[in-house]
Amino acid sequence: MLTYKAVKHGRTFAKVDRTFPSSQVCSACGFRDGHKPLYVQKWTCRECGTVHDRDHNAARNVLFEGRRIVASALKQEAPGRAARPGRNPWTLVQGARQRRPTTECRRRTACGRCGGVSRGRPARRSR
Incomplete structure (x- = not known):
């Protein structure tokens, strides 16, 4: 289920x-x-x-290990793939399509309809 969600939202x-x-x-x-x-x-x-704190420390270690796994997988890919301009190696998922806004979002924040981002950083979704 997490793999499906990662592909859906363009995450790794x-x-x-x-x-x-x-x-x-x-x-x-x-x-x-x-x-x-x-x-x-x-x-x-x-x-x-x-x-x-046990839980906070474990969460940080899992995050670091996950990033290490992704980085080692990117090194094994074809040389220069992640180095191309406009590619973010942390959002590469096999078979995933990144959503691109057709027009710039008027609110300059991430919204579900256009997928726009503010100042190049992914904005947090409000609940």
């Missing part, structure tokens, strides 16, 4: 291995601190001294 989906130690690795320095019981919600890195 990278699946991280379920055995990846996301809550055991410090997201600041990369030190692997080892297994922690589930009741431990906050921990301090023994290497750099950063205090981590």
